[in-house]
Amino acid sequence: MFLSRVEIDTKNRRKIKELTHLGAYHNWVEQSFPDEFRNPIRLRHLWRLDELGDKQYLLILSKNRPNIEGMERYGIPGSAQIKLYDKFLAQLxxxxxxxxxxxxxxxxxxxxxxxxxxxxxxxxxxxxxxxxxxxxxxxxxxxxxxxxxxxxxxxxxxxxxxxxxxxxxxxxxxxxxxxxxxxxxxxxxxxxxxxxxxxxxxxxxxxxxxxxxxxxxxxxxx
The missing domain is CATH 3.30.70.1210 (Crispr-associated protein; domain 2)
Incomplete structure (x- = not known):
């Protein structure tokens, strides 16, 4: 499992103009896993939007590792972070x-x-x-x-x-x-x-x- 985060490029209105509804964010998440489009069964990805101070983030929990370029499609370049989640779960x-x-x-x-x-x-x-x-x-x-x-x-x-x-x-x-x-x-x-x-x-x-x-x-x- 992977827990990933990217800062949304909120200052670039032209870049994020499509993000006007939840379905658009859902599509962004799905497009961050291009390899899964080749499979007949699509995996579920949990995600949410977080606000920390004046910054907004997209947070994704997934079985497979997301694609960095896909995550940064509407995010700030270089802001994507991907971490293994299994080690954290084992410590609970x-x-x-x-x-x-x-x-x-x-x-x-x-x-x-x-x-x-x-x-x-x-x-x-x-x-x-x-x-x-x-x-x-x-x-x-x-x-x-x-x-x-x-x-x-x-x-x-x-x-x-x-x-x-x-x-x-x-x-x-x-x-x-x-x-x-x-x-x-x-x-x-x-x-x-x-x-x-x-x-x-x-x-x-x-x-x-x-x-x-x-x-x-x-x-x-x-």
Missing amino acids: ETGQQVQFRLTANPTYAAYQAGERGRIYPHVTITQQLEWLIGRSELSGFHIPQLVLQGETNSITTRAFDIISRDHPILKKKNSKNIRVSRVTFEGKLEIQNLTNFKNALLEGIGREKAYGMGLMTVIPER
Whole structure:
């Protein structure tokens, strides 16, 4: 597995003029793996967009090594970085606490008799936070509570929060444009089931994984 990153050339408006919707970013990711176009079965690539300070990055998790030129198609030349991910995964342990970031599409299914469940986005911040908590056990982790000591008493608060929410456009062929609920979570978690947790890192969490959702990254606490 490879975890790759490239800085998007946001100052070159002419260069990135096509990046107006999630489908365009999806195509950029796919074109970063030219050898896979020859195979009848295409591999899934998890990806997300990150903002760090005044810079924007495309982050990709993939089984195969991406093509540098493909990654820098809309990126700053020389900014692409590709790292082996397997060695990092091997260092994770049950009971370990890590800092995490996850961009996801929090949704729920509403069922009616005789019909397939319709998918709806969670709308409020509370619903979106609870969505991630509800996913945590199946994904092999626990989000602890933090106890803050005040002047007169202690305050219990959650160890994660939402750092951004928006509704980017998703364009698909032969379909009308839609807006997708995109939420980025950040905070602290504890690994409880190592196998399930690694699977969540590699397979993603939630829906719309092809369009920049589901990728969780973690940094172990020292």
